Amino acid sequence: xxxxxxxxxxxxxxxxxxxxxxxxxxxxxxxxxxxxxxxxxxxxxxxxxxxxxxxxxxxxxxxxxxxxxxxxxxxxxxxxxxxxxxxxxxxxxxxxxxxxxxxxxxxxxxxx
Amino acid sequence: xxxxxxxxxxxxxxxxxxxxxxxxxxxxxxxxxxxxxxxxxxxxxxxxxxxxxxxxxxxxxxxxxxxxxxxxxxxxxxxxxxxxxxxxxxxxxxxxxxxxxxxxxxxx
Numbered sequence: 001x002x003x004x005x006x007x008x009x010x011x012x013x014x015x016x017x018x019x020x021x022x023x024x025x026x027x028x029x030x031x032x033x034x035x036x037x038x039x040x041x042x043x044x045x046x047x048x049x050x051x052x053x054x055x056x057x058x059x060x061x062x063x064x065x066x067x068x069x070x071x072x073x074x075x076x077x078x079x080x081x082x083x084x085x086x087x088x089x090x091x092x093x094x095x096x097x098x099x100x101x102x103x104x105x106x107x108x109x110x111x112x
Numbered sequence: 113x114x115x116x117x118x119x120x121x122x123x124x125x126x127x128x129x130x131x132x133x134x135x136x137x138x139x140x141x142x143x144x145x146x147x148x149x150x151x152x153x154x155x156x157x158x159x160x161x162x163x164x165x166x167x168x169x170x171x172x173x174x175x176x177x178x179x180x181x182x183x184x185x186x187x188x189x190x191x192x193x194x195x196x197x198x199x200x201x202x203x204x205x206x207x208x209x210x211x212x213x214x215x216x217x218x219x220x
Contacts, residue, residue, distance in 0.1 A: 042210055043154070101201075
């Protein structure tokens with residue numbers, strides 16, 4: 001498959017636990033975005049990676065959230081000490097710079 | 113920084129037209145439009161670059177007024193398949209900010 005993939009598709013965790021969400025972008029795409037979408041809400045920007053540049057972390061809601069992108073490809077979004085308000089669908093998208101974004105299917109995170 | 117979309121929701125009958133507006137408080141490099149169906153990921157519709165262009169395919173088109181920092185999405189002769197939530201995304205720098213979405217429902 002040539003699309004963006006994310007894993008896991010669903011994650012249920014207990015409050016206070018750490019979680020890692022993975023995104024595999026389309027090969028060759030230099031830009032990678034993470035978004036959060038709460039039920040019935042819009043897309044909340046979290047973080048943006050472009051090539052080897054420093055990521056734009058301006059959308060991360062707290063210092064419990066972090067992300068890295070290794071080798072300019074796979075990205076991992078980590079949420080530490082999860083809270084119930086972190087429950088949402090986390091979407092990853094990749095693109096060539098300033099081009100249309102291709103979204104992955106998302107990871108549905110539920111914090112109990 | 114988040115663009116403002118209007119209306120929040122619209123209900124149409126098949127064959128009717130709709131306009132969705134998107135405005136930003138900052139200078140824009142480009143505007144993207146996406147459609148998301150329930151339970152699915154957003155799908156790209158079109159991108160408009162600064163320069164006041166207008167684009168379209170089939171019966172969906174859009175305009176971008178760079179000076180007013182506004183974009184509009186036009187859906188003509190709507191079809192049932194047009195139902196979904198439409199998001200505009202704006203690029204003013206290195207990031208992308210999406211509006212809250214416009215829920216479009218097309219009824220037979």
